[in-house]
Amino acid sequence: IRSRLTEFGLSTGPDFASGHLDELVSIQLLESREAEQHKRDSTRTASHEDSAPTNDVSPTEELLVQNIPAATGGVLSVTPEHSLDKAQSEMQANDYSQLAVMTGPRALVGTISWESIAKAQILQKGDTVLACMDPRPALVYAERPLLDIVPQVYSKGYVFVRDHTNVVVGIVTSADLAYQFALLTKPFLLVGEIERIVRQAVDRVFSVDDLFSVVPPDYDKEILGAQSLTLGQLQRLVEGAFARLGWRADRKIVIRELDAIREIRNDVTHFSPDPVSDEDVVRLERVLAWFRDLESSPADLADTTSSKPTMT
Incomplete structure (x- = not known):
């Protein structure tokens, strides 16, 4: 598929081999120089591939963050002005350990979790989301290699995920x-x-x-x-x-x-x-x-x- 697309100067966005079978992709034009280079590379390797013995393997596709369903499954959020009761109720109703704190689809300003709430209550900071949130949320791109985010998930217990347009589209937890x-x-x-x-x-x-x-x-x-x-x-x-x-x-x-x-x-x-x-x-x-x-x-x-x- 990739060779045929390149033959006609086309590609997909995001890469068709990286997502799920039901994910929508758009057909895009390759730059002429990139297409020509790929054609030359394909010509140089064609004879080698034809003569190579057949094996049992297919080309490796890197496992990306977006390959986890939860990474693009949506995110439940509250605003900094919301009450602590609202945040806690949402977490209990949905059995969540944390919520995104957002002021817009691309504006992730913090995370509120049971841990951050406990710390805020010990210090008597107040009863709003703003007073109880962690202002340093973990955020990664959906196209990032999955193995690269393991240390962050281990440390934070989660990472929020944004797509190529910077919209926050999901969350990956240690359980995921x-x-x-x-x-x-x-x-x-x-x-x-x-x-x-x-x-x-x-x-x-x-x-x-x-x-x-x-x-x-x-x-x-x-x-x-x-x-x-x-x-x-x-x-x-x-x-x-x-x-x-x-x-x-x-x-x-x-x-x-x-x-x-x-x-x-x-x-x-x-x-x-x-x-x-x-x-x-x-x-x-x-x-x-x-x-x-x-x-x-x-x-x-x-x-x-x-x-x-x-x-x-």
């Missing part, structure tokens, strides 16, 4: 951050365990010489075992000699599931901005349980472990 990382971590661990089982099964019955059958002829890296192959290469190896595994299962269904896992793996290991769906997580869990059962009691285990005949 923990939930996002949990969403990323579970599929990552499930895929890793599925890969481990497949590699274990391959190492059990295939020789190192067998593994060379699924790598390019000019492959110049050392192959020590199944860990040296990509998941796609393992899939082709298993597909070509499935009976060797001794798994009591239909070959086509196993290969179908391996292919699905490979596609999910691309999103998981390269942190696609759009999270792995609940359906895909359930699929990972089911395949993991199934593969564990298959590998725990393969047919003719004694025969397959006694020797590793070379593929013909």
